[in-house]
Amino acid sequence: MKVYFERRILLGCIVAFAILASLGIYTYRYFKESTVTTRQVTHTNEVLYHVEQLYSAALRLEVGLYQFIETGDTSFASFYRGELRMAAEHTRILGALVHDNPAQLRTLDSMRMTGRKKVKFIQEVMLARSQSVLAARRLVPSAANDAITKELTAAIMQMQQREKVLLQHRTEASVLGESKFMRTFLLMQFSGAVILVLVFYAIHASFRRRVLAEQSLREVSEEIRDLYNNAPCGYHSLNAEGYISEMNNMWLQWLGYTRDEIVGKKRFIDLLTAESKSLFENNFEKFKTTGSVSNLEFNLVRKNGEGLPVILNSTAVKNEQGDFVRSRSTVFNLTERKKSEAKIMQLNNELEAFTYSVSHDLRAPLRSIDGYARILKEDYGPKLDPEANRVIDIVVRNARRMGKLIDDLLDFSRVGRKELSHSRVDFNTMVNNLRRELMEQEKERVINFVVHPLALVEGDNNMLRQVWENLISNALKYSSKKPLTEIEITCTTEEDKTIYSIRDNGVGFDMKYANKLFGVFQRLHKVQDFEGTGVGLALVHRIISRHGGKIWAEAAVDAGATFSFYIPSETR
Amino acid sequence: MTTSAAVEILLIEDNPDDAELTIRVLKKHNLANNLVHLQDGEEALRFLFNEEASNIPKIILLDLKMPKVDGIEVLRKIKSDPVRKVIPVVVLTSSKEERDIVESYKLGVNAYVVKPVEFDKFMEAVAQLGLFWLLLNEPPR
Structure with a gap:
């Protein structure tokens, strides 16, 4: 007792x-x-x-x-x-x-x-x-x-x-x-x-406490019930036969039914569209043994016949013998999200159409400008005076520069839209190959290029290759005016983060402009000094951001620059 | 444009400037003697699928973005025809879009070349294409 x-x-x-x-x-x-x-x-x-x-x-x-x-x-x-x-x-x-x-x-x-x-x-x-x-x-x-x-x-x-x-x-x-x-x-x-x-x-006091406790318990349970009913998501429970044994007000409101029409009377499957019914049938029996399902998307039919897309997560409540008693399910209304997704898809399609025409329609006339200017110079150059030749050169140069700008801009836009692929990326091989390829074009320079062992990373191989290509190209470009170029790539670990850095002894930059470094078309040097469109680092920044990482730079004028980045091990 | 000799190059290009530049380069290398230039996909299909004369060029240079019938459609027609699918088709386009490249290869394109904006590179690319497909490549007989 x-x-x-x-x-x-x-x-x-x-x-x-x-x-x-x-x-x-x-x-x-x-x-x-x-x-x-x-x-x-x-x-x-x-x-x-x-x-x-x-x-x-x-x-x-x-x-x-x-x-x-x-x-x-x-x-x-x-x-x-x-x-x-x-x-x-x-x-x-x-x-x-x-x-x-x-x-x-x-x-x-x-x-x-x-x-x-x-x-x-x-x-x-x-x-x-x-x-x-x-x-x-x-x-x-x-x-x-x-x-x-x-x-x-x-x-x-x-x-x-x-x-x-x-x-x-x-x-x-x-x-x-x-x-x-x-x-x-x-x-x-x-x-x-x-x-x-x-x-x-003592009995009186104890009784009083008990009464007060019961009262506050009642208040709390009322609060919980209120929360249950008016939470911004749907809650329901299904019994072993799939009948709805409980459902909160929000959910009922979405469906347009009253509690009496649903609880104990309808099975969950009765509310589903045909294709969702088979999804439910494929999962319910399995769920009763495994005890949980997550992120199942169902389409329901509201009382007025309209569709209702939802996402469902559920855990099973079992008795002491381990038999299924009821489900405990949380449901989110996807109507708004589906609308937004449709809108985003439409916008993406528009954007794609736009970039497609930019890619095609803007490049063609540029090629003509460049081509015909070259033909003019080739066929009539000897007949023209030096000033006319100089002007033709300017036309050609600008047409090319615009072509490069368009190409870079399209690359930048593509990186933002493209799905990230996931694989283990071997930075050692990648960086050493890039070093070899890029050094090929700098044969006349004296370059001391050191690559320390680099940790593996998880991410999109092609995009990360683009990151290293841009960073290494930049290091080579901005150190090109030094008699001896020094470039060093390292990998360090700080607070569980693996940080990759590339340091050069080039012209560097003034740290007060560091905030402009990763902006599109932002340049800290004149085109006459160093070629470039101002997209490379913006592209690097975008790729690192899409991997959930971070990139930053430290530099001083004429004292070289160091670019560092890290990528979290679990990227989405 | 009469075709006394067998057509060697079929250029399908809607942009007359691009076409002129291309032809100029091919001429420079003496590759444009038996060249036919058509302005859009519809003309191209009419030319290729002519009942009276069987026009089987050695190489088709195909632009993608064209009015009426676009390049992808022309490519699909060629590659799904039992006789004409052996004709080598090189897509020569301004588009660098992934979906165009993938779609073209799925349809069986023989090469996909993006026209460089810079004329130097453009000239080089077209010259190499002509040389490769007309002189080096061995077509089926």
């Missing part, structure tokens, strides 16, 4: 019970004792009574004896025998009464002896009287008789006295016992009452 009381209440009850029990035992024992005392008092009174009787018998005999001497009445004999019998009876009773008191027994014995002496004397007197009055009168009064009488009286007195003292002691003890009992009784009763009051308060 489980005890729900608090420990102190339990303890209080036990103590109160113990006090009541000991009160009972104590009272019982007291009354038993006081019965003994009463019996003893009665006993003493009995002893006194019989002693008294003996005494009065002795007195009566004495008086009777004197009268007999004078009158010689023969009835004395029967009177004497009667008294004697009675005295003997009283003595026997006394003997029984005081058998446990040696002092009294001894006195009783001496009384018996004295009694016998008295009897003997009376018999002597009766014998003398039968002869003559005078003979009898000579015997009475006598010193001997007086002594016997005195002795008897003394013994009786002694016995009486002893019993009275005993009685007094017993009465005193009884009174003392009574008052002690009363005190103890009251004390125990009082403490019992106090403890009961305390227990009552």
Whole structure:
């Protein structure tokens, strides 16, 4: 049996019970004792009574004896025998009464002896009287008789006295016992009452706490219910047969049904479109054993016939035997998301159409400008003056530059739209191959190019190759005016992040323009000094960002630049 | 444009400037003697699928973005025809778009060349194409 009381209440009850029990035992024992005392008092009174009787018998005999001497009445004999019998009876009773008191027994014995002496004397007197009055009168009064009488009286007195003292002691003890009992009784009763009051308060407090707890529990459960019903997502439970056993208000609102129309009446499958029905059938039985499904997309039919796309996550609630009891499912409304996705798809298509025409339509005229300018120079150059030739060169140069800009811009746009592929990328091979390829074009330069071992990374191989190609090209480009070019690629680990860096000893840049570094068409150097469209680093930045990573640079004017980046190990 | 000799190069290109530049380069290398230039896909299909004369060029240089019937469509028609599918087709286009490249190869294109904007590179690319397909390559007979 489980005890729900608090420990102190339990303890209080036990103590109160113990006090009541000991009160009972104590009272019982007291009354038993006081019965003994009463019996003893009665006993003493009995002893006194019989002693008294003996005494009065002795007195009566004495008086009777004197009268007999004078009158010689023969009835004395029967009177004497009667008294004697009675005295003997009283003595026997006394003997029984005081058998446990040696002092009294001894006195009783001496009384018996004295009694016998008295009897003997009376018999002597009766014998003398039968002869003559005078003979009898000579015997009475006598010193001997007086002594016997005195002795008897003394013994009786002694016995009486002893019993009275005993009685007094017993009465005193009884009174003392009574008052002690009363005190103890009251004390125990009082403490019992106090403890009961305390227990009552403790129970009251406990009860109060329980009531308050129940109240707050009720409030919390109401809050939870409110949350359940009005959360911005749908919650429902299905039983083993697939019937909806619970559904929150938000979900019902989406579907357009009332709770009574759904709960216990409809199976989840009844709400689905045909293709979603088969998805549900393929998953429900499996779900009951595996215990969870995630991110299943279902299409439902609302009460008014409209479609409702949702995404569902569910876990199974099982009993102690491991049998499926019900599902606990969370559902998000995908209507808005589907709309946005459709919109995004449309925008993407438009963007694609746009870039497609940019790619095609803008490049064709540029090629014509370049081509015909070249034909002009080739076929008519000798006939034209130097200024005309210079102008043609400018046309050609600008047409080419615009072609490069368009190409770079398209690359940049493509990186933003293209799906990331995922594979393990070996930076060592990639970087060393790139170094070899790019150094091929810089044969006349003196370059000290060191590549330290690089950790593997996960990501899109082609895009990451583009990153390294741009970074290495930049390092080679901006260090091209140094007599000795130094380039170093390293890989370090900081706080679980693997950081790849490329350092060169080129012209560097002023750190106050560092924020412009990764912007599209942002350049920190003149075209006359270093060729470029200002897209390369923007492209690198975009690729690293799409991998969830970060890129930054440190540099100083004429003191080289270091570009560093990291890519988280788990990219999406 | 009469075709006394067998057509060697069929250039399908809607942009007359690009066509002129291409022809100029091929001429420079003496490769344009038996060249036919058509302006769009419709003309090309009419020329290739002519009942009377079987026009089987040695090489087709095909632009993709053209009015009426585009290059992809022309390519599909050629490559799904049991007789004409042996004709080597080189797509010569301004488009660098992935989907065009993939689609062309799926349809069985023999090469895909993006026209460089710079004339130097353009000249080089066209010259190499002509030399390769007309002189080096061995077509089926």
